Structures are given as C-alpha cells and as structure tokens.
Amino acid sequence: MTSWLTVRRGDAPLIVSFPHTGTEIPAEYDSRLVSPWLARKDADWWIDKLYDFAAGLGATTIHTAISRTVIDVNRNPTGVSLYPGQATTELCPTTTFDGEPLYKAGAELDPAEVPERRALYFDPYHAAIEQEIARLRQIHPTVVIYDCHSIRSVIPRLFEGELPNFNIGTNSGTSCDPALTAAVEADCDATKFNRVTNGRFTGGWITRRHGDPKSGVHTIQMELACRGYMPETLGPVGEGEWPTAYDPAYARPMREALTAILNSCLHFARQET
Template sequence: MTNLPSGSPVFDFHPGHAPVLLTLPHSGTDLPPGMAARMTPYGRQLPDTDWYIDQLYTGPACERGIGVIRARYSRYVVDLNRGADDAVLYPGRPSTGLVPNLAFDGTPIYQAGQEPDQNEIHDRTTAFWKPYHDAVGQELERLKQQHGWAVLWDGHSIQTHIPRLFEGRLPDLNIGTNSGASCDRRLQDRIAAHAKSLSGYTHVVNGRFRGGYTTRHYGQPDRGFHAVQMEIAQSTYLQHEDAPWPLDETAFRRLSTTMAGFLDTVLDWTPQVR
C-alpha cells in the first residue's frame, strides 16, 4: 500500500487575470512514499511523463496573465486527464487507465503482485484527483464570473511513435476539441489557422488525440466554457525520446515561442454575444 502525502500540495497554482487557464496534468514526477519500491525499474523512470512541458508553457503564460495549474505527482499515481469513473476515451484502443498498471508501450509499471487494488485506487483518486479538479473547476468559474467566458488550454506532450496506441508517426502539433464539441467553432478555426501558418511543424485538428477528460468535461461552450487540448510530439524538442530524455535547447526555445503564439491567438479571441 502506498502512503498518501500529508500536508503537501498535490499541484501548483499560479492564478492569473486573463480569461484563459493553462492546465498541465502530466508534467509531475513526484511519487508518494512507498510507491517507488513497488515499481519496476522501467516504471520508476516515469517514461510517459510530459517532459519539460511546464518549462515550455509557464513563462509565456505568466507573462500574459494566464493562470497555471500544474500537477506535482506523476500520472502513474493517478491520471488527472481521465475521469474518476475510468471511462474509456477512445473505444477500440488500449486504455491507459485512471491508475495505470502498464506504460504506454505495454511494459509493466509495478512488480508482480504490487499493483494497486480498488481501495488504493479510490484513495488516490480522493487524495490527488479530486483536489486538482476542484481547483480547475473553481478557477474556471471565477474567470467566467470576471470575464463572461473562460478558455481552458490543456498542455501535453507524448512520444512521436507508440505503436500500441497509434499507427505511424504522430503529427508535431495535435489540437483536440472533442471533435468540435468543447469550444466555439470560431475559436477552433482561429487556432487551426494559426497552426497552418507555422513553418516547420505539422499539425492536425481532432486526429488521433481529440482531447481527454479535461477537454471533454470542462469544454461546455453553451455555458461559456471553452476547452482545447494541445498534444505535442516530443520529437519537436527532445534530442531523442528515450531516457534520460535530453532537451534540444534550440528546438525547445523555438517551440516555446510557438506555444506563446497559440496563447496569444486564444487571448485575441472574444466570443460573439448572443
């Protein structure tokens, strides 16, 4: 049984004044006491982390008055971009799970017999998942009260090739709006037009990644809440996509500027008054 943290925050929150909230659910690498001892050597490397994604976004976001909620703990503790009911997001594909036992490539995360049981999954959901989503929901409500609308930008990255999860090579920039249901179509069109204007990056809208729980749950444009997921292929900023996941400094700086451009595109948008 993994011990749960006592008194330490499970996420970092930097409030902003703009009508945009940046969420980073998979950039954390902390593990609660006792968990690492139960994991395989491969699992302890945390290979499915969204490496450096907080460094990519946080500076540009804070400079623009955009609030940031960043998870501290690994997605292997509990995946904050899955529903508490662990509903399947992509039918017909392997589910990565609310509390995963397998890495994306199918390698076990835990030593045999050390996998969390249902009671532990419940406890982790209560200790990590619930306070994070309580904070996201409350901040979106605050921003809507202040501005009349709110946009959630959910930032992610992933390996470019994961045959178990998708065929072939992932495009560089993967924009997800739950097939257009999670945000105003005019906002989606603006984001897509900006992506198309960029040189040196491939992109797709609602391709393999259409948005996880965060995008699908909070994106309610009829209520003034708009949500977009950006899944970035890690080949755009890493020297290679294996441990220790070394950063390509030049590519990273260029990509950070690119993401700042997307944030500006969202900030420049205003919903039409009905």
C-alpha cells in the same frame, strides 16, 4: 493549496493546465514499482518549461507535481475508456504506453486503492479548475481552458506511424467554438510543423469535463509530439536515453508557435461575447 498542487492566478481569460508534467511518487507507491525510470517514462517531459511564458500573458496555471503513474487526472474517473477499442492507460495506470508492467510481481495495484488516490489527487485537481473557472467568469464572459500535453512521436501500441507535431483535441468539435479551433489551426499552419485536429487524440477528461461553450467555457487540448521541442530518437527508448535534456535553442521555434497559439486563445476569449 497542497505541496503537490500549484495554482498561479492571473486575471486574463485563460487557464493553462499541466496534468502530466509531475514526477513525484509517494514512498508508499514507489517501493512497489518496477523502476523509478519506468514509472516516469511517460511524463509530459519539459512541457512546464516550454510554456513557462504563460504566466506573463496573465494566464492562470494549474499544475500537479504527482506522476500520472499514481493517478491520471486526465482520465474518466469512473474508469470508462476515453478511446473505446484503442489501447490506452487506466485512471491508475498498470502499464507504460509501450505495455510494460509498472508494478512488481506480487505488489500489483489493488482496485480498492483507486478511490483513495482519486480523493487525494484527482478530485482536488478538478476542484481547482472549477474554482478558477468560477473566479474568472466573474471577470470575463468567456474563458478558455488550454490543456497542455506531449507524447513520444512513435508508439506503435497507441497509434500507427509518426504522430503529427500538433494534435489539437476538441472532443470532436464539442468542447469549444469552431472559431477558436480555426484560430489555433491557423497558428499551427503558419509554422514548419504539421498538425491534425481530432485525430488519434480528441481531448481527455479535462477537455470533456470542463468544456461548456454555451456557458462561455471553451476547452482545447494540445498534444505535442516530443520531437517538435526536444531531441528525440524515434521508436523505443531505454533508461539513460530518455528523456533528453531540455534545450532552449532547440525548443525556440515550438515555443514561438505556442506563444502565438495562447495569444490567439486570449484574443478569442476577449472578442467572444
């Protein structure tokens, strides 16, 4: 693997994907950006810490250290929007979720740069997922891919009001068996947190590209509202106040819920034939 792509192999029928926790921005891109903070503002903060128990369950984890500002490995590589008619960011984002420009005037992203970034960072990430699916399918008839995400709870440009704590995405029911969705929903409903299934977020490219229930590969995306696991001021945030520090005590209830969820994913995979 490369220095920015980390695959930790387990033998359980579960792949846990971390596509948006990276904050590394190569120097050739960094100098053109408005600010280091703005370029990292929309990272899925602390999600890798929150799920660091996954390896102990025998799961395979796949993580990119590259910031989504360089390229978003959870977008359609052709550039087609995953959510037509709704605000979102591109394969190579030019704005933050709040609509703030990422690039300095006169140093904007050239569309001709996108294929190179795709070859360097996007394609290897998905190749790693495919390799781990193939490896685990030699051991297990059923494999679950669990795609980890988080987002600030209130972003008016992207959605109305306050986002539920748990946002389950299954590409509107096509990326995994309904029994897996029901098991994850039950775990969410057993907590103090609220949830929605296939609401504003129905699953990104990872969920849509790799989910193939008929072939024994079930994918599910979990988008967490940040307030469920880290202190969060609802609404606009400024430099110096975001992200807040990771607090294990604050995160414990969410971490316990996520442990139950990943165990349900494993149970589903081991029972499914």
